Amino acid sequence: MLMDKDILPKIVSLCKRRGFVFPSCEIYGGLSAVWDYGPMGAVLKKNIKDVWWKTYVEQRDDIAGLDASIIMSEPVFKASGHLDSFTDALIDCKSCKKRFKIEHLEKKAKADHCPECHAPINPKDIQPRKFNLMIKTHLGVLEEEAKPAYLRPETAQGIFTNFSNVLNTLHKKLPFGIAQIGKAFRNEVTTKSFIFRTREFEQMEIEYFVPPDKAEENYRYWVDERRRWYVENLGINEKNMKIREHSRDELAHYAKACSDIEFNFPFGWQELEGIANRGDFDLSCHGKTSKQDLTYFDEKTKSRFMPFVIEPSAGVDRTFLALLCDAYREEEVKGKTRVVLGLNKNIAPYKIAIFPLLKNRPELVEKAKSLFNDLKKDFVCIYDDTGAIGKLYRRQDEIGTPFCLTVDVETREDKKVTVRERDTMQQDRVPIEEIKKYFRDKFSN
Numbered sequence: 393m394l395m396d397k398d399i400l401p402k403i404v405s406l407c408k409r410r411g412f413v414f415p416s417c418e419i420y421g422g423l424s425a426v427w428d429y430g431p432m433g434a435v436l437k438k439n440i441k442d443v444w445w446k447t448y449v450e451q452r453d454d455i456a457g458l459d460a461s462i463i464m465s466e467p468v469f470k471a472s473g474h475l476d477s478f479t480d481a482l483i484d485c486k487s488c489k490k491r492f493k494i495e496h497l498e499k500k501a502k503a504d505h506c507p508e509c510h511a512p513i514n515p516k517d518i519q520p521r522k523f524n525l526m527i528k529t530h531l532g533v534l535e536e537e538a539k540p541a542y543l544r545p546e547t548a549q550g551i552f553t554n555f556s557n558v559l560n561t562l563h564k565k566l567p568f569g570i571a572q573i574g575k576a577f578r579n580e581v582t583t584k585s586f587i588f589r590t591r592e593f594e595q596m597e598i599e600y601f602v603p604p605d606k607a608e609e610n611y612r613y614w615v616d617e618r619r620r621w622y623v624e625n626l627g628i629n630e631k632n633m634k635i636r637e638h639s640r641d642e643l644a645h646y647a648k649a650c651s652d653i654e655f656n657f658p659f660g661w662q663e664l665e666g667i668a669n670r671g672d673f674d675l676s677c678h679g680k681t682s683k684q685d686l687t688y689f690d691e692k693t694k695s696r697f698m699p700f701v702i703e704p705s706a707g708v709d710r711t712f713l714a715l716l717c718d719a720y721r722e723e724e725v726k727g728k729t730r731v732v733l734g735l736n737k738n739i740a741p742y743k744i745a746i747f748p749l750l751k752n753r754p755e756l757v758e759k760a761k762s763l764f765n766d767l768k769k770d771f772v773c774i775y776d777d778t779g780a781i782g783k784l785y786r787r788q789d790e791i792g793t794p795f796c797l798t799v800d801v802e803t804r805e806d807k808k809v810t811v812r813e814r815d816t817m818q819q820d821r822v823p824i825e826e827i828k829k830y831f832r833d834k835f836s837n
């Protein structure tokens with residue numbers, strides 16, 4: 393089943409209204425395919441990255457973290473092949489003058505059509521021009537004397553160039569992985585669909601180094617493991633995910649196998665993450681170009697070889713969009729539409745929202761603020777008294793806050809507060825002295 397197409401404009405509008413995502417440089421008219429993450433978006437993004445880092449770096453002893461530079465020298469990309477072949481083949485439409493990627497030609501009957509204006513394109517006009525997607529700059533004071541450098545188009549290259557450094561500092565045995573989260577930049581041609589394909593984005597990548605004869609089994613393991621992570625750690629509905637294994641003719645020349653984890657976006661099934669068995673291509677290329685020995689010596693077998701690498705490569709921004717699409721729902725409540733982001737409670741930007749029932753009653757405001765100050769030591773909380781209770785609840789539903797806590801007129805007498813749960817809207821009266829335990833239990837399962 394395809395996700396409702398109309399949901400995307402609603403999500404874009406919610407992101408702006410509630411401070412998840414803003415167009416970059418908006419007061420100057422915006423910057424195409426570049427976005428800023430607002431107060432809610434920054435926290436949601438951090439939560440996604442934290443869960444990934446915790447799962448793969450903190451909770452395993454076979455993967456170490458890295459934070460390599462974004463800006464990298466030209467030889468890196470000469471060796472990796474990006475300078476020569478990280479290109480899109482572009483075509484110009486003679487009717488609407490728009491430029492697009494050759495793979496986006498629409499096949500209608502036997503002719504090709506422009507994906508923008510749908511005008512037929514004469515096969516004679518299909519002479520694609522190559523366009524490198526990397527963003528180039530210069531380091532040094534005088535541009536003509538300065539050395540060219542590039543904003544990395546993927547975080548992976550910083551991992552390969554540090555392979556020996558990490559191995560020598562940690563003395564790890566294979567199989568062993570290096571994980572990195574960070575920004576990457578591509579001068580993308582087709583940039584529709586909100587934050588799906590942007591020119592500045594973040595990746596979460598692991599390069600998992602293995603002996604060549606263990607590559608196939610590790611590749612299978614990572615495909616299953618990464619799918620499991622989206623479902624169990626992020627709470628994405630299994631039905632909205634599928635694995636698509638690449639056919640032989642789709643594979644890059646060096647790749648032994650590749651699978652995409654696809655998500656059911658409102659604009660169709662699309663790649664969320666790619667998992668590839670890249671063989672020894674990357675380390676071999678860097679070893680050859682840099683003239684450094686990047687082979688591995690296996691103490692047990694007393695053999696030296698170039699490790700193979702399995703690469704699970706995920707996009708933070710695409711995961712963010714998938715989470716919102718998966719979680720967004722509208723419900724009819726007492727004749728009104730309630731918009732809810734049903735995010736997993738451990739991923740939601742705020743865990744608890746705290747309100748006084750009436751903002752003109754100083755004793756309620758004071759108690760609510762004191763509870764906020766106490767609870768924020770253990771949970772990410774937000775205090776709000778800028779509207780009537782119904783409005784405050786609706787705001788929190790829209791940003792996915794799992795619990796709202798209200799201090800009301802009875803609180804003074806019975807020493808209890810009202811806790812309202814996002815999904816069921818059920819309300820509990822909870823004694824203040826038990827409130828921390830109450831939330832600890834809620835978040836532990």
Ligand code: ATP
Nearest residue numbers: 580588589590593663664665666705706707709710
């Ligand atoms: P696509 O074909 O969709 O552009 P890709 O196959 O080029 O993606 P990879 O190079 O395999 O992507 O990058 C790994 C992951 O990084 C992707 O699965 C995606 O989640 C993310 N990613 C890549 N390019 C972008 C982009 N321009 N904007 C946002 N995320 C991206």
